[in-house]
Amino acid sequence: MSVAKLEDFGEWYTQLVQRAELADIRYNVKGFVVFRPWAVRMMNKMFQLFEKELEEKGHQPTLFPALIPESNFRLESEHVEGFLPEVFWVTEAGGSSEKLEERLALRPTSETAMYRMYALWVRSWRDLPLKLYQRGQVWRYEGKATRPFIRGREFYWIEAHNAFGTEEEALAQVKEDMGITEKIVHGDLGIPLLFFQRPEHDKFAGAVHTYAADTLMPDGRVLQLPSTHLLGQNFSKPFGIAFLDQRGDERHVWQTCYGPAISRLMAAVISIHGDDKGLVLPPKIAPVQVIIVPILTQKAEKDVLEACAQVKNVLKSSGILAEVDDRREYTPGWKFNEWELRGVPLRVEVGPRDLRENRVILVRRDTGEKTPVERADVASQTREALDRIQANLATRADEAMRRGTRTATDYADLKETLNGNGGFVRIAWCGREDCAKEIQEETSGGVIRGTLVEGDENVGSTCVHCGRKASQTVYVSKQY
Amino acid sequence: MSVAKLEDFGEWYTQLVQRAELADIRYNVKGFVVFRPWAVRMMNKMFQLFEKELEEKGHQPTLFPALIPESNFRLESEHVEGFLPEVFWVTEAGGSSEKLEERLALRPTSETAMYRMYALWVRSWRDLPLKLYQRGQVWRYEGKATRPFIRGREFYWIEAHNAFGTEEEALAQVKEDMGITEKIVHGDLGIPLLFFQRPEHDKFAGAVHTYAADTLMPDGRVLQLPSTHLLGQNFSKPFGIAFLDQRGDERHVWQTCYGPAISRLMAAVISIHGDDKGLVLPPKIAPVQVIIVPILTQKAEKDVLEACAQVKNVLKSSGILAEVDDRREYTPGWKFNEWELRGVPLRVEVGPRDLRENRVILVRRDTGEKTPVERADVASQTREALDRIQANLATRADEAMRRGTRTATDYADLKETLNGNGGFVRIAWCGREDCAKEIQEETSGGVIRGTLVEGDENVGSTCVHCGRKASQTVYVSKQY
Numbered sequence: 036m037s038v039a040k041l042e043d044f045g046e047w048y049t050q051l052v053q054r055a056e057l058a059d060i061r062y063n064v065k066g067f068v069v070f071r072p073w074a075v076r077m078m079n080k081m082f083q084l085f086e087k088e089l090e091e092k093g094h095q096p097t098l099f100p101a102l103i104p105e106s107n108f109r110l111e112s113e114h115v116e117g118f119l120p121e122v123f124w125v126t127e128a129g130g131s132s133e134k135l136e137e138r139l140a141l142r143p144t145s146e147t148a149m150y151r152m153y154a155l156w157v158r159s160w161r162d163l164p165l166k167l168y169q170r171g172q173v174w175r176y177e178g179k180a181t182r183p184f185i186r187g188r189e190f191y192w193i194e195a196h197n198a199f200g201t202e203e204e205a206l207a208q209v210k211e212d213m214g215i216t217e218k219i220v221h222g223d224l225g226i227p228l229l230f231f232q233r234p235e236h237d238k239f240a241g242a243v244h245t246y247a248a249d250t251l252m253p254d255g256r257v258l259q260l261p262s263t264h265l266l267g268q269n270f271s272k273p274f275g276i277a278f279l280d281q282r283g284d285e286r287h288v289w290q291t292c293y294g295p296a297i298s299r300l301m302a303a304v305i306s307i308h309g310d311d312k313g314l315v316l317p318p319k320i321a322p323v324q325v326i327i328v329p330i331l332t333q334k335a336e337k338d339v340l341e342a343c344a345q346v347k348n349v350l351k352s353s354g355i356l357a358e359v360d361d362r363r364e365y366t367p368g369w370k371f372n373e374w375e376l377r378g379v380p381l382r383v384e385v386g387p388r389d390l391r392e393n394r395v396i397l398v399r400r401d402t403g404e405k406t407p408v409e410r411a412d413v414a415s416q417t418r419e420a421l422d423r424i425q426a427n428l429a430t431r432a433d434e435a436m437r438r439g440t441r442t443a444t445d446y447a448d449l450k451e452t453l454n455g456n457g458g459f460v461r462i463a464w465c466g467r468e469d470c471a472k473e474i475q476e477e478t479s480g481g482v483i484r485g486t487l488v489e490g491d492e493n494v495g496s497t498c499v500h501c502g503r504k505a506s507q508t509v510y511v512s513k514q515y
Numbered sequence: 516m517s518v519a520k521l522e523d524f525g526e527w528y529t530q531l532v533q534r535a536e537l538a539d540i541r542y543n544v545k546g547f548v549v550f551r552p553w554a555v556r557m558m559n560k561m562f563q564l565f566e567k568e569l570e571e572k573g574h575q576p577t578l579f580p581a582l583i584p585e586s587n588f589r590l591e592s593e594h595v596e597g598f599l600p601e602v603f604w605v606t607e608a609g610g611s612s613e614k615l616e617e618r619l620a621l622r623p624t625s626e627t628a629m630y631r632m633y634a635l636w637v638r639s640w641r642d643l644p645l646k647l648y649q650r651g652q653v654w655r656y657e658g659k660a661t662r663p664f665i666r667g668r669e670f671y672w673i674e675a676h677n678a679f680g681t682e683e684e685a686l687a688q689v690k691e692d693m694g695i696t697e698k699i700v701h702g703d704l705g706i707p708l709l710f711f712q713r714p715e716h717d718k719f720a721g722a723v724h725t726y727a728a729d730t731l732m733p734d735g736r737v738l739q740l741p742s743t744h745l746l747g748q749n750f751s752k753p754f755g756i757a758f759l760d761q762r763g764d765e766r767h768v769w770q771t772c773y774g775p776a777i778s779r780l781m782a783a784v785i786s787i788h789g790d791d792k793g794l795v796l797p798p799k800i801a802p803v804q805v806i807i808v809p810i811l812t813q814k815a816e817k818d819v820l821e822a823c824a825q826v827k828n829v830l831k832s833s834g835i836l837a838e839v840d841d842r843r844e845y846t847p848g849w850k851f852n853e854w855e856l857r858g859v860p861l862r863v864e865v866g867p868r869d870l871r872e873n874r875v876i877l878v879r880r881d882t883g884e885k886t887p888v889e890r891a892d893v894a895s896q897t898r899e900a901l902d903r904i905q906a907n908l909a910t911r912a913d914e915a916m917r918r919g920t921r922t923a924t925d926y927a928d929l930k931e932t933l934n935g936n937g938g939f940v941r942i943a944w945c946g947r948e949d950c951a952k953e954i955q956e957e958t959s960g961g962v963i964r965g966t967l968v969e970g971d972e973n974v975g976s977t978c979v980h981c982g983r984k985a986s987q988t989v990y991v992s993k994q995y
Contacts, residue, residue: 061635062628064582064619069632072575072647079576095552096559100669101581101652102544102603120610123582125621128656130600139544141605141621148542152549155541161844167552171652172581176608189580364641 036376039311044254048182048306055314055377057305058183066181066188073377074184074301076322078191081297082170084219084319085193092211094166094195099148101171102139107147110273117240118143121175123188141174146241146266146292149196150274157288160200160280165288166208168195184302185258185515192296198276198288205265205289209246212263212293213488216248219295220260223319225429226250226303227436228260229459231485231510236468243267249484249512251439252306255457257484257512260303261295307432308401314378315400317428318421325350325357325417326374330367330386342385346395346413353414355421357383375400380424381417401427440510442494449474449499449511453481459512463495463505470501474511484510516856519791524734528662531785535794535857538663546661546668550778553857554664556802557784558671558777562650564699564799565673565775572691574646574675579628581651582619587627590753597720598623601655603668621654626721626746626772629676630754637768639759640680645768646688648675664782665738665995672776678756678768685745685769689726692743692773693968696728699775700740703799705909706730706783707916708740709939711965711990716948723747729964729992731919732786735937737964737992740783741775787912788881794858795880797908798901805830805837805897806854810847810866822865826875826893833894835901837863855880860904861897881907920990922974929954929979929991933961939992943975943985950981954991964990 036054040047052058057074070078086096102125109115123141127134142148149167157165172191181187195212199205213230220226233245239262247262271277271287280286308315318324327347329339343359350357360370367384374382382398389395395413397406401424408416439458443449452460464470464483471483486492492508499505516534520527532538537554550558566576582605589595603621607614622628629647637645652671661667675692679685693710700706713725719742727742751757751767760766788795798804807827809819823839830837840850847864854862862878869875875893877886881904888896919938923929932940944950944963951963966972972988979985 059632059635062580062632063584063587064580067580067582069580070578072577075576075578078578096555097552098550098555098558098652098671100542100544100547100549101654102547102669104543107543123605123608123619124612125603126606128603132604139603152539152542155539174581189582191578 036311036313040253040309044252044306047309047311051305051309051313052183057301060183064188066177068183068187073322077304077316077320078297078301080320080322081219081224081300082193084223085215085295085297086168086170088215088219089168089193089195092166092215093164094168094197097167097169098171099145099152099169101142103142103145103148105138105140107151108140110147111241111270113269114146114241121177123174123176143173143175144294145169145173145194146196146270150270150276153196153198153288154275154277157198157276157278159278163198163200163278163288164204165198166195167197168193184298184305187298190296190298192294192298195293197291197293198271199290200278200280200286200288202267202289205267205291208291209244209263209265212261212291213246213248215293216261216263216295220248220300220303221429223317224300224304225317225425225432226260226300226307227429227433229436229440229484229510230488232488233485234466234468234471234483234509236471237483237485239264241266241269243269246488247485249459250303250307251436251458251512252303252515253435255439255513257459257514258299258303258306259514260299261293263293264291266290266292307435308428309378312372313376315428316378316380318380318425321356321378321380323358323374323377323379324355324421325381325383326370326379327357327359327383327385328367328370328374329359329361330384332387335387335390338390339385339387342390342395342410346383346385346410349414350417353418355414355417381420383413383417399424401431443499444495446499449481450478453478453511453513457513459484459510461492461494461508461510462499463493463497464507464509465498465501465503466506467501467503470498474500478511478513480513481511482514484512516791516793520733520789524732524786527789527791528786531789531793532663537781537785540663544668546657548663548667553802554781557796557800558781560800560802561699561704561777561780562673564703565695565777566648566650568695568699569648569673569675572646572695573644574648574677577647577649578651579625579632579649581622583622583625583628585618585620587631588620590627591721591750593749594626594721601657603654603656623653623655624774625649625653625674626676626750630750630756633676633678633768634755634757637678637756637758640761643678643680643758643768644684645678646675647677648673664778664785667778670776670778672774672778675773677771677773678751679770680758680760680766680768682747682769685747685771688771689724689743689745692741692771693726693728695773696741696743696775700728700780700783701909703797704780704784705797705905705912706740706780706787707909707913709916709920709964709990710968712968713965714946714948714951714963714989716951717963717965719744721746721749723749726968727965729939730783730787731916731938731992732783732995733915735919735993737939737994738779738783738786739994740779741773743773744771746770746772787915788908789858792852793856795908796858796860798860798905801836801858801860803838803857803859804835804901805861805863806850806859807837807839807863807865808847808850808854809839809841810864810869812867815867815870818870819865819867822870822875822890826863826865826890829894830897833898835894835897861900863893863897879904881911923979924975926979929961930958933958933991933993937993939964939990941972941974941988941990942979943973943977944987944989945978945981945983946986947981947983950978954980958991958993960993961991962994964992
């Protein structure tokens with residue numbers, strides 16, 4: 036890496052994505068990238084974490100077509116207004132390029148594909164709740180600049196779409212979704228989060244309320260992570276999703292949807308845990324958790340390689356993802372750099388002297404700390420070290436986000452902070468969209484993220500911008 | 516099921532797909548269906564079987580964009596000619612429907628997306644072999660009638676694309692691919708296969724040779740399953756995929772690709788193993804391997820439910836996918852039918868009398884056989900029964916395909932067989948495309964599948980159709 040993360044985060048990110056072979060931006064369609072094996076392995080692990088959790092909470096997998104008829108798409112007016120600018124349209128097909136009868140949207144999200152079928156499937160209270168999810172990609176004709184994993188015209192996600200008999204169940208689902216986000220994103224990936232209820236003017240198109248998890252990137256800008264939406268009956272009415280309740284009365288369902296974007300989570304992992312040597316991967320998603328590097332001398336070659344293989348087998352049989360890098364064309368030093376660049380959490384070095392002393396050396400990626408370990412203890416010591424790394428990444432990241440979050444009691448302070456280090460800035464706000472727009476313009480992009488979902492903060496009685504009575508405490512930040 | 520499989524296979528298939536809730540054909544884009552949870556769970560298991568095998572054989576996962584620029588697509592002339600009639604085109608995007616600079620193909624297959632990047636990635640012999648695969652869907656504007664899983668305008672598959680320094684390695688890869696097909700499709704899914712080298716006129720567009728696995732459907736027509744293609748240097752030359760060999764000479768790579776279509780495998784599993792009660796699932800891909808049904812009487816309710824839960828826990832801790840159907844709104848008889856329809860391999864019945872006798876009843880889905888089993892032996896007996904079911908399905912299917920395969924020594928015999936029970940018919944053939952076309956017309960659809968990859972058959976010295984000298988023994992069948 037030829038640039039330090041905190042000096043030029045943008046350039047550092049671009050270099051790291053390329054050098055660690057996470058994505059290739061040279062694919063010849065604007066805004067589309069190729070995801071490479073090292074990234075795809077991690078994306079698959081993230082998919083699995085979410086799929087497992089969703090299944091345990093009673094969601095079932097489905098696969099809907101990627102193409103949505105324009106007429107479906109236009110059924111809910113706010114939704115179409117919000118998404119229309121982002122749609123790629125399939126208009127023709129076949130050898131003689133015949134025009135299709137109706138334009139087909141390449142799905143930017145699947146509400147309007149799925150809810151017509153929900154109307155067919157839901158008949159009685161016995162069909163509820165209906166909790167389905169699908170894993171796949173969506174396409175959005177983004178106007179904003181695209182960056183690999185952060186924003187692309189094609190991205191990978193899971194979308195869960197749920198229908199309930201009552202509003203209470205829908206509200207409980209929204210809370211459950213936030214619990215899943217917290218468990219996986221914070222717990223497994225070590226990414227700190229704040230959960231916001233978005234202001235009225237910044238909801239998902241068609242939602243009653245939007246609840247989103249934000250994290251803070253090293254440059255002080257905020258990245259939106261999984262969000263969950265209370266749709267109420269906004270879709271069930273135009274789509275006709277109704278059921279006969281136990282008394283035989285027809286009622287419309289209450290809906291929610293949840294969309295963890297896997298590509299974005301990769302962006303957060305890269306950015307928040309990475310350092311000037313490259314990626315630093317949380318053990319829970321590392322494709323290789325332990326890389327074993329033999330330090331070869333001509334005399335001890337065979338013994339060292341045998342010891343490496345033995346250590347690998349011991350680790351693998353303890354369920355640890357261990358590999359030996361026994362390539363002859365590279366030196367140990369080259370390999371250290373390579374695996375540090377790729378973020379493998381733990382390195383095991385095995386050389387002739389270690390053999391004699393019946394030990395190996397563990398080297399932590401996050402701290403660089405080296406620890407000699409008895410060969411007999413290698414599995415337990417490795418497991419412990421991985422746990423410590425997992426915990427340390429989360430702690431470090433939590434602290435950084437805490438440091439990046441402060442309160443501004445006047446407008447000058449807000450502006451200065453947003454244009455300085457950035458981060459989250461708490462303010463008292465009047466709740467008016469006009470005021471939000473002015474703040475955004477005057478701070479070159481400070482956006483109101485909303486009120487915290489948990490907690491009851493009160494940092495002032497008058498709006499920091501307009502001086503009117505404050506209705507709520509909100510967080511402001513520049514965003515990706 | 517209101518129709519017998521062997522009386523009206525088409526209607527039986529349609530009913531089963533709907534009643535077992537595998538797919539819903541009511542999605543409002545022609546040729547596109549929704550895959551429902553019961554099918555998606557099996558498709559996910561099939562994906563995992565292939566992904567695991569590909570990883571073990573050194574393939575790495577990647578994700579390429581679903582959109583391919585028209586200019587890429589036109590680089591290999593045979594390929595574009597073959598696929599152009601099947602392409603859906605994205606031509607416009609955004610709120611004001613702006614025309615894109617270049618039409619983008621919704622990928623019908625990914626050669627022309629991937630190989631431009633291969634040209635960037637492959638520089639030296641050290642970069643070879645390059646073995647990448649991706650999991651996803653493709654879109655084809657099919658002219659033929661679509662049917663769920665058998666043929667759709669969107670289908671799910673894995674595509675593996677490989678580049679080698681030598682032709683020998685490419686040939687070895689093709690063999691390896693066929694080994695994977697045999698292991699998973701025959702071994703795990705119990706679907707019998709014949710591997711054919713397709714005749715020249717029926718190759719994949721752009722390939723040197725195509726090797727495809729065919730199976731026989733219950734109506735005597737053949738279904739093509741995973742195929743693997745030797746591409747030679749047909750793509751590496753127009754796409755410029757070249758490397759410096761160890762002597763410093765520049766050479767073009769040799770390529771292969773392999774495309775197991777997961778949706779089609781579902782079609783084979785449904786059709787070949789299913790019976791007049793519904794699906795019959797191979798244990799290896801059943802979402803539920805054992806369904807435990809309590810036979811409740813008021814007095815023994817609590818004890819029976821406890822016993823069911825205990826059996827479930829014992830089975831689960833032996834790694835068996837077991838569920839209890841303890842819904843109160845349905846009778847045991849209704850549940851038996853429901854789970855038979857869904858194809859769960861084994862049913863465990865637990866009633867008050869079984870409790871007293873300290874046993875449970877195992878009921879096999881494939882044979883209907885009922886066996887009382889001591890409670891203490893339930894895990895081992897269940898495992899054995901599942902193994903026997905797995906084996907029996909394969910044996911039954913193998914026998915059916917053997918019965919459906921015969922030799923015709925004259926043309927009348929060929930025609931009569933194809934228009935009668937169908938199946939595979941071995942003939943001696945001259946090798947001329949004209950002759951193949953005439954056979955196809957005169958038999959209302961009999962297609963030459965090719966020569967067997969393994970085996971050296973010789974069923975005659977003159978072409979069964981034209982009487983010229985025969986150059987090979989081929990198999991003819993009607994096809995899906």
